[in-house]
Amino acid sequence: MTTKKIDNLSPLAQRTITLINSIPKGKVLTYSEVARLIGASGCARHVSYILSSSSSKHDLPWHRVINSQGKISLPLDSGYFTQEKKLLNEEIIVKNGRIRLEHFLWKPSSKEVKKILSGLPLHIPLKAR
DNA sequence: GTTATGACCGGTT
DNA sequence: CAACCGGCCATAA
Numbered sequence A: 001m002t003t004k005k006i007d008n009l010s011p012l013a014q015r016t017i018t019l020i021n022s023i024p025k026g027k028v029l030t031y032s033e034v035a036r037l038i039g040a041s042g043c044a045r046h047v048s049y050i051l052s053s054s055s056s057k058h059d060l061p062w063h064r065v066i067n068s069q070g071k072i073s074l075p076l077d078s079g080y081f082t083q084e085k086k087l088l089n090e091e092i093i094v095k096n097g098r099i100r101l102e103h104f105l106w107k108p109s110s111k112e113v114k115k116i117l118s119g120l121p122l123h124i125p126l127k128a129r
Numbered sequence B: 001g002t003t004a005t006g007a008c009c010g011g012t013t
Numbered sequence C: 001c002a003a004c005c006g007g008c009c010a011t012a013a
Helices: A011-021 A031-037 A044-054 A080-089 A110-117
Strands: none
Touching (some): A031 A044
16 A cells, blocks of 8 residues: 655645645646645746655655646656646646636635645745744 | 755747 | 756755
8 A cells, every 4th residue: 555654744845745635636736736626826936846755655646736837847758748647547638738717727726625635734935934 | 964866847039 | 949048946965
């Protein structure tokens, strides 16, 4: 069994991973949306940092995260096609490396997000610590 | 402490 | 459209 040990990660990482795990099949989120939904607006860059450093370790649907332009951010020589294939496999249309956010962007209610993140520690910005 | 690094973003050119 | 720029933020070293 794959016990997901996210407990020893930073609150930001825990929340990021948990939310991404909840993206429904056939839907996507942008890096900045992930950041915003977990209460860390502006941390889009760090969301990508977390993914690149520990995606496989958590069995994540990492392929459902793309950039704000609706494009795949992975380099062509490093995972781009893997991601494209995973997206196509769940009926998400990728055309010229681009996905129509108006069709596939996941828009959970704040209530739903709250439920998903319940129990996790809050992320407190560095400035406020 | 400081510096370097990202699967980023928004606005501008 | 695409390319560039400056800003953004938490980590790793």
